Amino acid sequence: MKTSRYVRHLVLTVLTACSLTGLAGVPAQAMPDTNALYNSAQHNFRNGNDAAGRADLRTLIGADPRDAEALALQAIWSDYAGDLPALFDAMMRLRVVDPELARGTDNAIGAIRAALGTLPNPLPALAGPQTGIVVLGYGLLPDGSLRPELHNRLTAAWLQSIAAPFSPIVVTGGNPRNGITEAEAMRRWLLAHGVPAARIHVENRAGSTVQNALFSTRMLRAAGATSAIVVTSPNHIRRAVADFLVAGTKVVGATTSLEQLVSQLPPPGRSSQRGIYLDVTRTFQLRTSR
Secondary structure (H helix, E strand, O other), X not given: OHHHHHHHHHHHHHHHHHHHHOHHHOOOOOOOOHHHHHHHHHHXXXXXXXXXXXXXXXXXXXXXXXXXXXXXXXXXXXXXXXXXXXXXXHHHHHHHHOHHHHHHHHHHHHHHHHHHOOOOEOOOOOOOOOEEEEEEOOOOOOOOOOOHHHHHHHHHHHHHHHHOOOOOEEEEOOXXXXXXXXXXXXXXXXHXXXXXXXXXXXXXXXXXXXXXXHHHHHHHHHOOOOEXXXXXXXXXXXXXXXXXXXHOOEEEEEEEOOOOOHHHOOOXXXXXXXXXXXXXXXXXXXXXXX
């Protein structure tokens, strides 16, 4: 009996050693830190090193094929890179692992493509009360007054409010100067130009286009609007449209000022496209770190 117990103990010891060091004394390869890889990928995307970010994700997915967030990121950035095989592979895996996230990723990529095809349009659109008008803020001067860029946006919004007289208006922007937020400054301008106070809904927390889209979407729904006409500058309209679509707002109009209109009519360059992709991953609310 003692010999039998000794043999069993010896076998267990040998098996344990093999599991820790590998066969034939070769150390077993440590599993990669998937959280570190995810964080590294996001860091690389933020800093413009997309190839390194996608490489991090490939390693991560190899170690954990069911990491849904990594698969979603890989799909989005493979679309940006034009790597269709990698895009299809990531989406096929994601549809098995997390069908809901796969649908959201499909929507995000579709929103990017729709935004890239959007043309800046200075003409107001006709709309009914179920379509809101959303005016995106722009940094105020130190004394809380409007910069020319924001004045141009508000002029376009005012014209749009006349064309759609029953549409609720959301002014969105935080970043206070001299105690005044962008949204409050916009509200005052619209009131001074004859827009009824009851039409204006103030969203005064947003500090980015991503937050403009997320916070305004909630406000639009509370106001009974199911779609929106987004009003901003020509060089900002495509990014804003993408963010609002991903946030869940159906964009039926993209109205801009005349300033810089002609220069923004051609399709955006790769740098501008990249900014849209990066913004969409944030609006999609994939974790930026773990």
